[in-house]
Amino acid sequence: MFNYCLLLSFLGSNFHGWQIQPNLRTVQGVLEDALSLVFKEELRVIGCCRTDAGVHAKEYIANFKASRCLPLPNLLKALNSILPEDMGVKKVWLESLDFSSRYSVKGKLYIYRVFPSHIRDPFIEPFLWRIPYSLNVDAMSRASELFLGTHDFSAFAKLDEEEKNPFVDIEECSVEKKDGIIEIRIKAKRFLRYMVRRIAGCLIYLGMGKLNTDDVREFLSGRRCPYTAKAKGLTLERVFL
Known part of the structure; x- marks a missing residue:
């Protein structure tokens, strides 16, 4: 199992915040849809915090665990080719399995x-x-x-x-x-x-x-x-x- 971390940036204007909500466009929902296309499986993403609808992020850290090992540069390129223009990945790296973006950030x-x-x-x-x-x-x-x-x-x-x-x-x-x-x-x-x-x-x-x-x-x-x-x-x- 691999613990992938992402440094994200997004414009909040057209998002209903970070957390998935039924029938609403959210950052977590769009990101998980993109990851499912890349990894060919459903993955759960953990975010460093919740954001309200309309709030922006220059830096946002999220992590997810997957069984497949993908080259990090390839993963970054793949995600940025799928994600919409109001959202992007700046960096991808691996952390230990006990790392959680919600609890590990300082x-x-x-x-x-x-x-x-x-x-x-x-x-x-x-x-x-x-x-x-x-x-x-x-x-x-x-x-x-x-x-x-x-x-x-x-x-x-x-x-x-x-x-x-x-x-x-x-x-x-x-x-x-x-x-x-x-x-x-x-x-x-x-x-x-x-x-x-x-x-x-x-x-x-x-x-x-x-x-x-x-x-x-x-x-x-x-x-x-x-x-x-x-x-x-x-x-x-x-x-x-």
């Missing part, structure tokens, strides 16, 4: 991009949330520091049966403006469902002046955060092994 970096402008640029529009409001970047940056460390993020997430632990250790949370686009960077080993988008939404509404740091502290103390940033502005930027 961290994930998400970047949320928001563009406070009336200008519409179709070349960047699919990858950010454009809002017609000015944002106080300094206030957002100061507030982002409140998320650092270990907190109960129940108020920022939708917990399910698979994920019962609401405590997450945030290693990085920062806000920076680059060429007019505001980037919210959040790094941790694991995240809860909707957590990153709700942290981003919280900081964006704070930047609008509709929230203050006391509100953020109350959210971290258990008051429900009602603000969820649009999915298209979020990109899984990097996965750390």
Whole structure:
């Protein structure tokens, strides 16, 4: 048995997230269909995390086990010849059989991009949330520091049966403006469902002046955060092994 690992990249605009869902186009579903053509058998792919519908990934790690040994360059070429244009394989390698992309990765970096402008640029529009409001970047940056460390993020997430632990250790949370686009960077080993988008939404509404740091502290103390940033502005930027 061989444990293959893939470094993927995909545009989330036309996907209903990572996880297979009946009658919906998902990253996992499209990838497993492609692998079944290459290996001539049905294979189950494990992903490093779930992504919401519309969320993008520059780096995404997945693994699957198969009994056949295929040359890695041939596998990469075969997959990229089958996969649609909004998805691709950057790298293929082998790991030990106990490696799981879901549990073995050491961290994930998400970047949320928001563009406070009336200008519409179709070349960047699919990858950010454009809002017609000015944002106080300094206030957002100061507030982002409140998320650092270990907190109960129940108020920022939708917990399910698979994920019962609401405590997450945030290693990085920062806000920076680059060429007019505001980037919210959040790094941790694991995240809860909707957590990153709700942290981003919280900081964006704070930047609008509709929230203050006391509100953020109350959210971290258990008051429900009602603000969820649009999915298209979020990109899984990097996965750390």
